[in-house]
Amino acid sequence: MSELPPGTAPIKAEYLLSTQPRPAPDDDAAEGSTSHVTNDERGDSRDARSTGPQRRKFSKEERKNRTGANKGRRFQKIRDEVELCWKIAKGNSCEFGSECRNTHDVAAYLAAKPRDIHFPSAQDIIEDPPFVKPFPEDETMADADSPSLDRSTTCPVFETMGACNTGLKCRFLGAHSTKNEDGSWAVTVNEEKQALTAVTERELNFIDGDTLKKIRSKKYPHPITDAYLKYLQDEEKKPQSKPKENANQAVFDAADFEQQENGSIPNLVVSAVPSESVNAPEDGPSQVDTPDVPMRAVEKKRLNWKGLTYLAPLTTVGNLPFRRLCVDYGADITCGEMGLANSFLSGSKEEWSLIRRHPSEKIFGMQIAGSKPSFLVPAAEILGREYASGLDFVDINCGCPIDLVYKTGSGSALLDAAGRLGKIVVGMNKALGEVPVIVKLRTGVKDGRNNAHKLMPRLACEWNASALTLHGRTRQQRYSRLADWDYIKQCVQAVRAREEEENLTPVPIFGGGDCFSAQDYWEKTEHSGVDGIMIGRGALIKPWVFTEVKERREWDISARERLELARKYAEYGLNHFGSDTPGVNTTRRYLCEALSFQYRYIPIGLLETLPPRINDRPPAFKGRNELETLLASGNSQDWVKISEMFLGPAPEGWTFIPKHKSNSYGTEESQG
Structure with a gap:
């Protein structure tokens, strides 16, 4: 060699x-x-x-x-040559009738529809060409009334859920359709399977249209955010009594923020508005509860992540199907793709869809990026109210290096804005209720100017972040050099020393960078003292890396x-x-x-x-x-x-x- x-x-x-x-x-x-x-x-x-x-x-x-x-x-979004109305496709009536922009003629739609697709089973995969066993071209399996239908196919959605939500528009329609005596078409439903899979297969964390409309129109209430931002404004107006060098640092901590007895911040003692009140008629009675004692950081859900495997949040490629795949191969913790706080607050349907979760994701969080408390805290308040039971954590992105994010003051730009970051973490902690806040960082912005070892103890001990993840490169390095695991070790030691000094319960710390094998994982974990390693690129290249880690072996997986x-x-x-x-x-x-x-x-x-x-x-x-x-x-x-x-x-x-x-x-x- x-x-x-x-x-x-x-x-x-x-x-x-x-x-x-x-x-x-x-x-x-x-x-x-x-x-x-x-x-x-x-x-x-x-x-x-x-x-x-x-x-x-x-x-x-x-x-x-x-x-x-x-x-x-x-x-480009590929569509059918003839577009069938969605309501008709699902067996319902359309209120627009002849004025509907899509056809209601099912026979015409089926005549123009491409022939059904065959979805192979795992047993149909072979190692020799053509690699998937060919399906016999048997014309007798084609439907006499509609040549596009193939009764020999199977629909993956129907097989999983007992019903296919695309109805007559499904490209595997021959598997779950029948023609009635009156000539109309019906979609088959397996009610028994539908009931059995309602909990195990049906996706979670949907948001309804009425709530999105309130968010878009700025009518969604943010009582906790309003009180917190008012507090920040009042603090800025006060004469500076701190030394000048602390002027750009967060001069408060979560404990001060939550105290009521001193009477300095009475407006912060506001309970969350019940989710049902968000969609109540505007002229209806107020459903806001009387003020409750605000939640302290120690009452947050404790994250016990030591020894668990963690799939990093990945833009574009870290979607729900890929996360499901990684869970199958051993990922314990998953995180959705990065969403932008501004887009959440504008009611972007696409952005809110990033929070969708599959029931197999046992520990699931979402990642959010933003530059100011005025963006991140209200977004967190909506998340905490709408998804209190659907999110196990919210991750603040302080590591994204791309220009689009960095130039707005978000992502890794927050590494050089400790005061602003502290205010964001404290405010989001307040707004999210029981849902923990974690922070993902890089080692610093520029080479030779690492500052994560200074930030991380403050995040864990002053601002009450519930977990920390550290990618072992600066923004400037991107992927051009190996991750610095010696520096990750230094950061872990800095946090643990501060926690011990203040008698605080240790928070989970995960490292990241260049982990590609079981040997990598366990050697880096032992060397650095992290509780685990967040795997990103390694999982993209081989999603079975989580199996290797758990079984402490290198898997010579077959083609x-x-x-x-x-x-x-x-x-x-x-x-x-x-489908x-x-x-x-x-x-x-x-x-x-x-x-x-x-x-x-x-x-x-x-x-x-x-x-x-x-x-x-x-x-x-x-x-x-x-x-x-x-x-x-x-x-x-x-x-x-x-x-x-x-x-x-x-x-x-x-x-x-x-x-x-x-x-x-x-x-x-x-x-x-």
């Missing part, structure tokens, strides 16, 4: 097709943007993602072409098992996004997003040394069989072919462009 450049994955010679490593995928692009600082601005003309002394110098144009984000990505994982993702996607035409292709898009990371996995049976390292770049290689070779393809057209095994042929003209430019080699020109 001496001929391979440093930083190259040690693949056994018999599987090598080349000795030159592939271009490194730009994980900065996967976070939503290219690096905020170019190599030239750092005074470094080298490719920041190359490793070792043999790094070749690239021109500025080469670096731009090799890495970065495909910012022109557009994913067939990996394709079964893709089948399961497709099934979960259809259950979440829907109609738009739902199928949304599922296809996110399955391809997942494959744009999973292709980077190098089967450990092909490696000469273990454990595998996340930053090692593989040369071109072949797998132990054709399926393993296909799953290692970096060609995005191959990911679309894999999606077609489970979701049927992609619509004409549909292409997938990944976030990482280096992932779509040979296809960018054809995709436009």
